[in-house]
Amino acid sequence: MSKLQCISPIDGSVYVERHLASNPEVLAALAKAEVAREPWKHTPVAERVALVRKAIAAFAAREGQLAEELCWMMGRPIRYAAGEIRGFVERASYMADIAESALADIRVEDKPGFIRFIRREPLGVALVIAPWNYPYLTAVNAVVPALLAGNPVLLKHSAQTPLCAERMVEAFTEAGLPEGVFQYLHLSHVATEHLIHSPSIAHVAFTGSVPGGQMVEQAIAGRFISAGLELGGKDPAYVRFDADLKHAVETTIDGAFFNSGQSCCGIERIYVHESLYDAFVEQAVALVKQYKLGRSDDPATTLGPLVRAEAADFVRGQIHEAVEQGATAHLVPADFPMDHPGTPYLAPQVLTHVHHGMRVMTEESFGPVVGIQKVRDDAEALALMNDSEFGLTAAIFSQDVDAAMTLADRVEAGTVFLNRCDYLDPALAWTGVKNSGRGCTLSRVGFEHLTRPKSFHFKTQL
Missing domain, CATH: 3.40.605.10 (Aldehyde Dehydrogenase; Chain A, domain 1)
Structure with missing residues (x-):
């Protein structure tokens, strides 16, 4: 049987x-x-x-x-x-x-x-x-x-x-x-x-x-x-020039790395206005460095293994390919001793100098990696957010509700968040567009x- x-x-x-x-x-x-x-x-x-x-x-x-x-x-x-x-x-x-x-x-x-x-x-x-x-x-x-x-x-x-x-x-x-x-x-x-x-x-x-x-x-x-x-999705976040920087960093990083990134509505790509970009990257990398990769049954662990070794190696491949194409990797896997190729244990990674010619910015990763891309303005951010075969959720970080509403109305996604992400409110319809x-x-x-x-x-x- x-x-x-x-x-x-x-x-x-x-x-x-x-x-x-x-x-x-x-x-x-x-x-x-x-x-x-x-x-x-x-x-x-x-x-x-x-x-x-x-x-x-x-x-x-x-x-x-x-x-x-x-x-x-x-x-x-x-x-x-x-x-x-x-x-x-x-x-x-x-x-x-x-x-x-x-x-x-x-x-x-x-x-x-x-x-x-x-x-x-x-x-x-x-x-x-x-x-x-x-x-x-x-x-x-x-x-x-x-x-x-x-x-x-x-x-x-x-x-x-x-x-x-x-x-x-x-x-x-x-x-x-x-x-x-x-x-x-x-x-x-x-x-x-x-x-x-x-x-x-x-x-x-x-x-x-x-x-x-x-x-x-x-x-x-x-x-x-x-x-x-x-x-599934390749859900984006956009951090506008008027965003609360500390809140945006903490929220998007949690949205990207919770459950080891294995979430259909997790944040997989972040677009940051050029005026906040450097500070955002610095704070985001510092925050990710605090994660503890380890066995899931250890109460001290904050980042568990991926579901299987093949899934972890898939993400490793995306990261390696992006770096070969010019991306900068900000974390050193050796700082996370449990990380070993061929196992489900994968160190988190933050990538910059990314673009949509890289798989890591267009193909669902479903793992603990996020790409951060600098943008000039709302128009560029909107074009990049919508440049995807997926459309499950999207997140905007801003203190201007009216401007965010104007943007959200043009974002191609089933749910658009303001100043939060990766959450299902049961009072709202859970749906997606495109793939x-x-x-x-x-x-x-x-x-x-x-x-x-x-x-x-x-x-x-x-």
Whole structure:
């Protein structure tokens, strides 16, 4: 029987081993979901909300265990790992708070002799395909709203973080969710693609690479079902001449290096007005030098390993190529003793004298490196921010709200921040443009992508 192995980036050991679901097991899960579909659809929203709240409480009660597992599975430093559990609770709780009003019937203007309204109906069985880098925060964006909207959910998690799927389903089962409404499956890539082809699947929520998103679109082609795709980014920050320099440095550097840079919405390129450039670089380099690269289970570690050695070597290649093209590397890997080629442990790096002819400024790095480029004015910064195949988030640092709003209106991104970055507010739509994907999760708007409108047009007077 085929198996998956989660190899911990901490020490290369096998942390979790699970068997991959067989075809009969997949069909059984689909059958359970289909049986649960109609009863769950007709369960009042208030009851769904109550069950979700119980599940959130059960999940939060395991914070310590979940944080430790997260640390070992994907390398998040233990000092930060519990933050993801709290983020899960925040997002799930907000969506539960707004579910009843957001899913309520839409009433139109009165018309004598008629009853007219629009009802939001669930789509059917939703397949959520979640990644390893933020395994709970990416999954919660789709799983909880889908359940609240009345859709049964099948969760397929990354082979790097299989326990995350199990722990989520355990919490909802403990809360009393009916059988078949929320299940997980450990699957190979081939089996996942076959599952997407199933006529029982009515919606696919995928977070991952652009090629992975293309696979999803090809698999659902001609079936007229919906898909939500979050496919990554190369997110920029622009530090205007009037920015609070200290705040801009601290915020952008944290946005670039948190989670070892393994964030779809992390800052991967920074454009700084020429009047602040030298001071910004000096302070940024000094701050990055303070990071401690080490084992994720060490409470002193602030920069953990990347998820696997191949990922670290990919980033090393980007850095090496940029330096050969004229970039200046400001940190010495030898100052971070854990850094070794061929391992997941990679020293952080700040690059200057960069340009868009370098891969490190255009290709997603997903690692602890950031390029800092000098710009003359807003126009140059805007052109560079938009010069990307991606458009997930962008950040502006300025004390002029009006000027920032004018810029933000022209930035090609799903979310534009002012004086912050790398954060999902569950009250706002989480979406992207260009190769960052399509669809939307979170906020009231997110429910629109998990339901279909059904109009009721009753003539009551004959």
